[in-house]
Amino acid sequence: MTTGNGSVERPKLRLGLAAQPHKLGEYVLFDPLQIGKPVVLSGLALAVVDRFDGQHTPYEIAFQLNVEYPQVRVTGETIATLARALDEALLLDSPHFWNQVRAPIRKPVCIGTYEAKPEPLREQLTELFVADGGAGLPRPGVSNSPHRLRAVLVPHMDYRRGNITYGHGFKELIEQTPARVFVIIGTSHYSPARFSLTEQHFETPLGIVETDRDYVHRIAEAYGDGVFADPLAHVPEHSIELEVVLLQFLLGDKRPFKIVPLLVGSMQDCIDADVDPTAKDEIVRMVSVLRQLEEQYKEPVCYIISGDLAHIGPKFDDARRAEEPWLTESRAKDWNVLEALRQADAHKFFRTIAQEGNARRICGLSPTWLTLQVARPSHGKALHYQQYVHPEGYESVSFAAAAFYG
Numbered sequence: 001m002t003t004g005n006g007s008v009e010r011p012k013l014r015l016g017l018a019a020q021p022h023k024l025g026e027y028v029l030f031d032p033l034q035i036g037k038p039v040v041l042s043g044l045a046l047a048v049v050d051r052f053d054g055q056h057t058p059y060e061i062a063f064q065l066n067v068e069y070p071q072v073r074v075t076g077e078t079i080a081t082l083a084r085a086l087d088e089a090l091l092l093d094s095p096h097f098w099n100q101v102r103a104p105i106r107k108p109v110c111i112g113t114y115e116a117k118p119e120p121l122r123e124q125l126t127e128l129f130v131a132d133g134g135a136g137l138p139r140p141g142v143s144n145s146p147h148r149l150r151a152v153l154v155p156h157m158d159y160r161r162g163n164i165t166y167g168h169g170f171k172e173l174i175e176q177t178p179a180r181v182f183v184i185i186g187t188s189h190y191s192p193a194r195f196s197l198t199e200q201h202f203e204t205p206l207g208i209v210e211t212d213r214d215y216v217h218r219i220a221e222a223y224g225d226g227v228f229a230d231p232l233a234h235v236p237e238h239s240i241e242l243e244v245v246l247l248q249f250l251l252g253d254k255r256p257f258k259i260v261p262l263l264v265g266s267m268q269d270c271i272d273a274d275v276d277p278t279a280k281d282e283i284v285r286m287v288s289v290l291r292q293l294e295e296q297y298k299e300p301v302c303y304i305i306s307g308d309l310a311h312i313g314p315k316f317d318d319a320r321r322a323e324e325p326w327l328t329e330s331r332a333k334d335w336n337v338l339e340a341l342r343q344a345d346a347h348k349f350f351r352t353i354a355q356e357g358n359a360r361r362i363c364g365l366s367p368t369w370l371t372l373q374v375a376r377p378s379h380g381k382a383l384h385y386q387q388y389v390h391p392e393g394y395e396s397v398s399f400a401a402a403a404f405y406g
Contacts, residue, residue, distance in 0.1 A: 011083035012054030012093040019046060029091065033190055033236040034109065035101065036090035044072065048079055049086065054093065058083060101235045105208060106200040110238050113158040114245065121205050125249045128159060129167035135384075136167075138174035138250060147405040149176035150375040151303035153341070153368060155399035156186065156239040161388045162399060166246065168384035169401030174250050176403070179302035180257045181212055182247060183290070185367040186239030186306035188263035194282055195226065196233035196263040202241065206248045212258035215293065219260070222289040226282070233263055239306040239367075247304075264366040271354045276347065277369060290374040305371045307364020309334050310387075313395040316361055321393030330360060331387055334398050337362065341402050344380045346372035364399075377404035 014036070022028040027046050030038040041049060051061045059076030066073060086092050090100060115121040129137045154169035155162040188196055197216050202209045220227050234240065240261045251257050270277045277283045294301045310330050313322035320326065333356065340349040346369050353362050383401040390396065 008058075008080065008083035008087050008092065008094060010054050010057055011052040011086070013049060013052040013086075014091055014093045014097065017091060029086075031091060033232060035232065035235050036097075039086060039089050039091065044074070045082060048074065048082060052083065052086075052092070098231075101232060104200060105203050106198065106234060107203055108205070108241060108245075109236055110158075110241050110245075111205070113160070113238075114242075116205055118205050121245075122249060124159060125246060128163055128246075129171065131164055131167075134164040134167045135171040138171045141175075142178045143176050145176065147176075149173070149302060149403060150377040150406050151305060151371050151404040153305040153307065153364065153400060153402040153404075154243060155308050155401070156242050156306045157308060157388065157397060157399055159242070161397070162242075163386075165384045165386050165399055165401045169403070170246050170250060172383055172401070172403045173302065173304065177300065177302040179300040180255060181215065181260065181297070181299055181301045182257060182304050183215075183260040183262065183301060184240050184243050184304045184306060185262050185264060185371050186237070186243070187308075187363045187367055188233060188237065188265045189239065189363070190236050191230040191233035191263065191265060193226065193230040193233055193263075194265045195223070195286055196230055196265075197227040198234040198261055200234065202244045202259070202261070204241075204245045204248045206245070206252055209244050209248050210258045212260050215258075215260045215297070218293050219262075219289055222292065223286060234261065237263060239263070243304050243306050264370055267350075267366045267369065268358060270350075271358050274354070276350060278373075283370070287370065287373045290370075291376075294374070303371045303375050305364065305367045307362075307367045309337065309362050309364060309398040309400060310360035311363065311395070311397050312360055313390065313393060315390075315395035322389055322396035323393045327387065327389060327396060330396065330398065333360065334385065334387070334400070338382045338385065338400060338402065341368070341372075341380045341404075342382060344372060344377040344404055344406070372404070375404060375406065377406035379406070380404045 017031055019027045019029045022040055025043055026040055028038050028040050058079035061079050062074045062076040087094050087096050090097050115124050152169045152173045155165050199213050199216055201211050267277050312318055336352050340352050350369050353365055381403050385400040387398040
């Protein structure tokens with residue numbers, strides 16, 4: 001019993017899925033990673049799906065149910081049909097699922113937060129530069145400034161809320177480096193792995209952005225086991241995708257380029273243990289590997305840090321609303337963080353956040369610290385800062401654009 005997309009002979013539900021009540025007598029089965037599509041099930045269907053353990057055929061499951069619940073008659077074909085539907089929705093651990101997530105080209109997952117069609121998307125992205133307070137679109141050519149741009153920090157908020165902060169960061173990037181290879185170091189929101197690489201190229205509504213697979217392979221070879229340990233890390237992740245779309249918009253028909261997508265997991269364990277990240281062997285190894293590869297590379301390399309600042313309010317399990325005077329206090333702490341970035345001091349940056357136990361959940365901690373260690377800039381500059389606040393104080397997220405030179 002198969003579909004054209006993979007076997008469901010012994011259907012196996014993917015790990016990590018969740019179900020919650022939908023309507024009376026119905027439940028919605030959904031994927032917290034947002035890889036699979038949600039499916040609405042009856043109570044009986046949910047009981048069937050709960051038996052999708054990869055060990056039994058639909059007909060065996062039907063027999064078990066009919067024995068245990070003689071008042072309910074379920075056929076193997078009905079269960080097989082349900083299994084096929086879940087497989088199409090990418091909720092089964094099946095060949096179809098793995099073929100999709102391991103495809104050579106990663107499909108976009110953030111469409112909906114940005115426009116799906118090229119022209120409306122270009123208009124949306126243009127606004128990030130030309131709206132009130134915006135930096136303006138990048139000028140043609142690259143500056144001859146003696147200060148070499150090593151990296152930029154940009155948000156990974158959705159474009160609506162991140163708005164002109166994106167523009168300030170990307171204008172500096174495009175105007176201040178001739179690089180054609182961009183190592184995008186982003187916050188990993190879904191994976192427990194310390195570091196996660198992917199060989200996939202990235203599809204955007206504007207075309208395909210190539211991953212520099214040779215660079216990726218060299219990192220993996222020099223670093224050793226672990227960088228491909230979580231094959232799902234990049235699939236639902238937005239922190240790389242949102243930067244790739246902007247690169248494609250700004251450089252797609254002007255400067256051929258490739259990306260190196262690297263996700264960095266939490267460094268909260270370093271904060272909890274009161275140790276600098278340099279005390280962790282795997283972190284020091286990655287810093288060394290990235291430095292060596294850039295030194296060996298024949299072309300200029302520039303780093304893009306994809307990370308936000310503080311996350312506070314009930315949405316993030318805080319007991320109080322994100323409102324004054326807490327917002328003012330959080331802004332002041334953000335500026336302490338930005339001062340450490342102005343000095344391009346990775347140690348001070350980490351200690352500033354660690355001193356408050358990262359209580360404000362600065363998700364850009366890991367990629368920013370790593371980039372400062374790898375790029376070793378001499379100084380930084382804050383380009384723009386914002387603090388988004390939900391109208392009812394449900395959440396506040398702050399973010400900034402910054403540039404690093406050396």
